[in-house]
Amino acid sequence: MSTHDSDARASHPLTPYGWSPRVEAAFDAVALTSEHVLLPARVAAARRGGAEVLLPEPETAEHAPAVRRAARTDPAGAPTSGDWVAVRRSGDAWLVEAVLERSSALVRQGVATDSHDQVLAANVDAVLICEAADQGPNVGRLERFLTLAWASGAAPVVAVTKADLAGDRLPEVVELVESVAGGADVHTVSAHTGDGLDDLARRLLPGSTWVLLGTSGAGKSSLVNAVAGRTLMDTGEIRGDKRGRHTTTRRQLLTLPGGAMVLDIPGVRRIDVPGDADGVDRTFDDIQEFAERCRFADCSHGPEPGCAVVAAVDEGELDARRLERWNRLRREAERNRSRADRRLREEEKRRWKANDKVARDARRRKRGHAF
Ligand SMILES: Nc1nc2c(ncn2[C@@H]2O[C@H](COP(=O)(O)OP(=O)(O)O)[C@@H](O)[C@H]2O)c(=O)[nH]1
Ligand SMILES: [Mg+2]
Ligand SMILES: [Zn+2]
Structure with missing residues (x-):
């Protein structure tokens, strides 16, 4: 050859x-x-x-x-x-x-005790988290999506969408988003005016796989269409016509004219963070840095002496509400981790019992043949 x-x-x-x-x-x-x-x-x-x-x-x-x-x-x-x-x-x-x-997997945590995790997307290179500039931002939700993305193994990127609707508040909104985005880059875009689209499009490399994450109405589909220069996804605009409310429920990989692939995960209101500590740690890398300076390695970042995290709040270096949200997500991840462990143990037991039954049946058959 x-x-x-x-x-x-x-x-x-x-x-x-x-x-x-x-x-x-x-x-x-x-x-x-x-x-x-x-x-x-x-x-x-x-x-x-x-x-x-x-x-x-x-x-x-x-x-x-x-x-x-x-x-x-x-x-x-x-x-x-x-x-x-x-x-x-x-x-x-x-x-x-x-x-x-898989090189990465975006996982929706099963919420019920016996429910399984759902893999929403596999082999994703980047997660584009969309947050509308005119409605917030909701930093708690952003942190949750960031945690999910980091836990998947893909790199999160944040898009502040509908920039044209934010008016004078835009700088404030972007600053707030940037303050929680950590290691994720923030793009400010408008599907309607085209602002910021070129910068974002440059990142959508041919052959790379992107997942869109954001609440319904955040402007995900409009953004994809604007970047593509044509209608690849249905947007909120067609809702309310004769076909009635249109909500996409399919997760379908689409190819953009520029060569990147995108996958929309529709209908995401809230996703439980998976029991993967790394996702929370990376999202809150600022707090993680303080935590490394606590006097005790197993510091609970509560009332114990020498807690660098609490000190950071006292000194105004860390927002007390962000600390609260960190604790909440950490607890949630931990809960989900032990839930997953319990499920694994139960499955193992079931498998073991089933094997046991197979062995018993075989013994019985063997005995039967002996006569
Ligand atoms: N003014 C303005 N409206 C937008 C923009 N992007 C989306 N919208 C509107 O927001 C609504 C929801 O958009 P859509 O793309 O369907 O959101 P999705 O549910 O996240 O896919 C639609 O009515 C869009 O026209 C934007 O950049 N500027
Ligand atoms: Mg959509
Ligand atoms: Zn501490």
């Missing part, structure tokens, strides 16, 4: 969808051990019992038995938007044989 490896990669038909050496290696590991001829594909949207995949042509695929079984045990393992999968042809149908290892 005359082409170099990098050329071959650049010309791979899945390159526009984010095909990378990492994904290639993950696919090879699966393909080499399979008895079937497998092809790599990216999941655009999950559907009942299967997925819409890009091969790169869009196709519908069903879960192969192994994937179905795995999804029953742990729904978080089912193919979701953004996943890389290995598929194969079976008669007229496509079957998803395996979900490849």
